[in-house]
Amino acid sequence: MKYNLPILAATAALLVGTAPMAALAQDMPGEGTTIRMGQATWDTGWFHAEIYSQLLEELGYEVDGPITLDNPPFYQSVAQGDLDLWVNGWFPLHDTYRPVFENGAELVGAVAKGGALEGYLVDAAAVEEFGIKTLADFKRDEVKEAFDRNGDGLADLVACPPGWGCEVNIEHHMDAYGLREHVNPIKAGYAASMADAVAAFQNGEHILFYTWTPNWTVNELVPGKHVMWIEVPEVNLPDMSLADAATMEGIEGCVADPCTLGFPANDIVPVANSAFLDENPAVEALLQEVAIPLSAIFEQNAAMNAGEDDIEMQASEWIKQNRESVDGWLEAARAAAE
Template sequence: MNLQFWSKSSLIPTVVSLIMALTGCSLTVPSASNLSPEEVTIRSAHSTWLDEIFQTEVVNIGLEQLGYQIAPVQRLEYPGIYLSLANGNLDYSVIYYSASHNSMFDRAGGDEKIQKLGVLVPIATRGYQIDKKTAEEYGITNLGQLQDESLARLFDWDGDGKANLAGCNPGWGCASIINHHLEVYGLQEKVEQEQGVYEALLNDEITRYQEGKPVLFYAYNPHWISAILRPDIDTIWLEVPFTSLPKNQGLSEAETSFNGKNTGFPGGAQEIVVNPEFAATNPVAKRWLELVEFSLEDMNEISLQIKEGENSPEKISLLAEEWVQENQEQFDRWIAEAKAAGE
């Protein structure tokens, strides 16, 4: 093809189309502060974590009610989402988990390139749990008590004399923290971390619990495990002897304590993150994203429903619609407050 016969005006659309095809991105005109919601198309993304699909669906239901157009939601890995937000290729995402995502957030440009908005899910507890029956029968309240071999053997289900602690997937941050704890609390000869697929490990613990056997596992909120083995009803959180984390994180006991118990892990909230230019030029959407929030209990229940089969995009979309209906009064208040931000 001889480009010398093409005019500039005919060449430009072709070049733009080629760029779009190569990048896989649609080109959008940055929103001006005087544009109405009807003139704005909002782009979002989530990871493969199914709970995030539900959360994004609920957020987008509200944005649609506010008049915004919603682009097809992208599914990306976490680093890619942060970079896309920083570069203006996405407008918002629900995927910021403090403090475990701090490094990805910082590598993408930090606060200069990405803005944190509302807390989508409040700060939650992470740590070690055992069944309440065993805790009360043997007076176990602290992980350090498993230095007592007779107590450790209560949780030994493979016959090697060590307590089996259902831990995390290899490579997860919690796996390295658990190994660090076993070392600094002098438990390496008494407790071993079972690693594998986290969901499968928990299913094994549920089976043992239902058979009346003692269970010992790592847990975090929100997660479906807390809707089955309910903290303070079926299980208890264990304390740790003292706060110690790998890589000299330097956290205090206060930063790893929840409801009067030092669980040994820092808590973390889930927050919405946005492109700063988008937030500055779309005050109605910004206010909406600041307001939306799910309780830990709601997310535990949603997580359980997804685990039990409500796990296709269509079914998760229905879960989102049902959640809105069940929380309609609060949802409508958020909508009214977001609309007021544009007046």
């Protein structure tokens, strides 16, 4: 058999030349694609958003943003395809936005499942002094007076800014428990309002506030030490199908066990445009794979509150420390793109 040596040589050269290109395409399935990413207005969600952003860049994607948005405009934008994703969904808290996004976007994977708590806290000294157990105790004149920091005759509650999912539940609670004439929900910027509450606590004043975990607040004001989770009089939610999840056992620093916090425990999850996921199977696979411990988010939030605000560096360091898991996630994403 005779071989055409020039043709064989040309073919070999072509194969050698394309091999690195094929490997590159496999390693960098996002090459040439830009992801328009959003992030929440609460800065406690920025750390894991940055982790996801850096992982997407390792797959070759160019990340535009993240752009910071309130819940309503994000869910509308991701449904319309103006944004591709964020990793700051809180469900079931954000179920109220499902009618806005469910026809164009979807939940995929989970940053952290369960353990993301919400509720009301009171300084421990006030719990002991006044025997505070539930929000209903704020109907008592002596309790209202002790928590009235602006002199309007109402107990001041650090609540949630307009547009946050927690604002819906807090407003519902104000009516459900008949607290409109007893409690003043403060809806200014949350971080500034909480900083003011922490300063008041340090000055010996009584404080009432809403918070969630993971959050720097429970590092600054530790439940069971500085403050206590208090209960609601009874579970009353806009969506009562979630009622069973609003009472939990083993909540450290609660006035009772089980503890009726009045908010269901949440999963922190990515939400992405469905058409974008169809076109980018590597992204969908990555979102399905990644999981970040709440303890890691809590640790970064505490450091950020202490002034260590280089989130890009903190995310990069976390990725480096968890390289084995990260490489497994990236391998799954690359395999999905083949």
